Amino acid sequence: MRVVVLGAGYAGLTLARRLESRLPEAADLVVVDESDTHLVQHELHRVVRHPGVADAITVPLDEVLDWATVRTARVENLDREARRVHLSDGVLDYDYAAVCLGAETAFYDLPGVADYGLPLKRLDHARAIRDATLDACAVDGRMVVGGAGLSGVQVAGELAALADNRDAALDVTLLERESAVAPAFPEAFQTAVHDALDAAGVTVRTGERVTSATADAVELDGETMPYDAFVWTGGIRGPDAVGGERPIVRRDLRLDDRTFAVGDAARVVDADGEAVPASAAAAIREARVAATNIDRLVRASLDGESGFDPRLDPFRFDAPGWIASIGDDAVATVGSKVFTGASARAMKAAVGAGHLSSIGAVSRAANLVAEELG
Structure with missing residues (x-):
């Protein structure tokens, strides 16, 4: 009996660790990821200003997984009918699988945007954005960020703070197609996020649609906006292994009887019929439910039960609140209350440290707190 977890991000690593503690001895567990490390994605923007954060937010998988087999390979295709995963180094059959491959940056076929827009999904991206920002600071130039979701607002805040640290007169402009920043949130x-961006010196322009980009300018409806560097955080799409789509999964998080989809790789509709926002908090909570359900299915199969599925837990998402860092400030909401300043910064540090501690990376958790609050 083989259980395969595809991806070792928030959803994949949380799921794999839970399965390690739950699955019966007769089950094999294989975790597949392109990288042999787990990345704390929601802290990636910090690397733009503080390169040393990279060490705290990258965790070797062999340090936080006990007995699962880790296979470092790229997932190229998933054949759910045959229950087979095609990898860059071969094939892998499964009895149960979870697609936890996260999401990729969506460029929406906008001319030039994929060619000239710097994404923010990996450490190399953060380092490239840092280099471009330092070059722009040297000439008191302009940075344009397309997309004001959480990644966009946080990286815009880091760009402005990096310019302040360098005493550079850098112009940072954040563009958003919708009528508000963080449009998926309360x-x-x-x-509060808009106010924090204003205070950080970021020019926010909502209701602005990027139509194309060239090597030195972004084209908007009726306007050309020159830039020295262009960062694109304007949306997400599914992983290439599932055709770039983010399939819908509902209360039990299953794509089919044997395959789950968890985290940003899917569009999750919870047991109350509510669309779940793509976020680390949602991915971790989904993974906990998926682990329970996969374990029940595995045990039922091994016990020879047939004709019906065991009862599966429904997923309900109840967000405790939301948090974002804006340069040296932060914004947090808990229920109806909004926090900024030192209290919000402490909450932000606690979220990252809490995740690292939960996966067994305690020393890195301490290092991250020191970087966040130092």
């Missing part, structure tokens, strides 16, 4: 959070 209004009180949106307002």
Whole structure:
């Protein structure tokens, strides 16, 4: 009996660790990822200003997994009918699988945007954005960030703070097609984030649609905006292994009887019929439910039960709140309350450290707190 977890991000690593503690001895567990490390994605923007954060937010998988087999390979295709995964180094059959491959940057076929827009999904991306920002600081130039979701607002704040650290007169402009920043989040959070961006010196322009990009300018409806560097965080799409789509999964998180999809790789609709926002908090909570359900299915199969599935837990998402860092400031919401300043920064540090501690990377958790609050 083989269980395969595809991806070792928030969803994949949380799921794999839970399965290690739950699955019966007769089950094999294989974790597949392109990298042999786990990346704390929601802290990636910090690397733009503080390169040393990279050490705290990358965790070798062999340090946090006990007995699962880790296979370092790229997932190229998933054949759910045959229950087979095609990898860059061969094939892998499964009895049960979970697609936890996260999401890739969506460029929406906008001319030039994929060619000239710097994404923010990996450490190399953060380092490239840092280099481009330092070059722009040297000439008191302009940085344009396309897309004001959480990644966009956080990286815009880092760009402005990096310019302040360098005493550079860098112009940072954040563009958003919708009518508010952080458009998928509650209004009180949106307002507080907008205010924090203003205070950080970021020019925010909402209701602006990027139509194309060249090597030195972004084209908007009726306007050409020159730049020295262009960062694109304007949306997400599914992983290439599933055709770039983010399939819908519902209360039990299954694509079919044997395959789950967890985290940003899917569009999750919870047991109450609510669309779940793509976020680390959601991915971790989904993984906990998926682990319970996969374990039940595996045990039922090994016990020879047939004709019906065991009862599976439904996933319900109840967000405790939302948080974002904006340069040296932060915004957090807990229920209807909004926090900024030192208290919000402490909450932000606690979230990252809490995740690292939960996966067994305690020393890195301490290092991250020191970087966040130092």
